[in-house]
Amino acid sequence: MKNNLFTIGRLSEQTGCVVQTIRYYERIGLLPEPDRSPRGHRLYNEDILNRLKFILRTRQLGFNIEERRTFLELVDGGKYTCHKIRQKTLLHAQEIKRKIRDLKKxxxxxxxxxxxxxxxxxxxxxxxxxxxxx
Amino acid sequence: MKNNLFTIGRLSEQTGCVVQTIRYYERIGLLPEPDRSPRGHRLYNEDILNRLKFILRTRQLGFNIEERRTFLELVDGGKYTCHKIRQKTLLHAQEIKRKIRDLKKxxxxxxxxxxxxxxxxxxxxxxxxxxxxx
DNA sequence: GCTTGCAGCTATAGTTACTATAGCATGTAT
DNA sequence: ATACATGCTATAGTAACTATAGCTGCAAGC
Structure with a gap:
């Protein structure tokens, strides 16, 4: 049941991410260029599915594109430390706290x-x- | 001490709004086209100063451009009611409450x-x- | 055999609310 | 004479998508 490939429409259904956004993430380099079918249609695998899910979770937590990119690079390179990631996350939490304060005002x-x-x-x-x- | 005119730089200083933004507000119709000096420089009066201050206060309260425009139209037309404006404001406060909830999550x-x-x-x-x- | 609909493709423009830049004119200070 | 400050217009850039135009190709229904 592994190694089966699926189209962008299926990836969109699995993740709730709209098709244009998936292609956008590919264009800006958050997602890799996937294999193509003979007709030129994108074909995705489980790895990319999980990568997209990761991106979408960081998005939901309010990280912007560059922050999401950094997370991915740290993971890809395997050269992150737990400390570095914790700092990044705490910093982001502080920014969110500030936004909350402003909105409450x-x-x-x-x-x-x-x-x-x-x-x-x-x-x-x-x-x-x-x-x-x- | 009334009726004295001043340039866009002075208006910017008085309000804390940067020059480009003032011109932008004029372009999109939030501010009227002011008189010009012989050299073509914009000349503002107290009325426009107060109008810009009004716009900046609504901005600070998180109203977007179209909401600010609506406020101005209601005021300009004199055809607002206290009830209408209160509703608009409460609705906006609710949206802000929702944003706060999301950020807290x-x-x-x-x-x-x-x-x-x-x-x-x-x-x-x-x-x-x-x-x-x- | 033809048409309709759907899914995919690329390239490009639109969104919000500004902000920044390029290239110009003019007035004042040194 | 030259630099600097202030103003002008027109245009492009920003973030993070979203939408559109115009294309291909497949499958189903008539």
């Missing part, structure tokens, strides 16, 4: 504005007043 | 991975193991 300010709003049908809106304050 | 997962990591110099990294799990 936004949320607080938005809710503060709506709190002061009478929600009426008139045109004396305290939200706009706040946005227009000097 | 990311953060938790990242920290969980690093927790299980021995942080050593070896190449048996539990973070990678987690990312590669099937």
């Amino acid at each position: 936004m949320e607080r300010e938005l809710l503060k504005m709506t709190d002061q709003c009478n929600d009426g049908s008139g045109t004396d809106c305290s939200i706009l007043a706040t946005l227009f304050r000097n | 990311m953060e938790r997962e990242l920290l969980k991975m690093t927790d299980q990591c021995n942080d050593g110099s070896g190449t048996d990294c539990s973070i990678l193991a987690t990312l590669f799990r099937n």
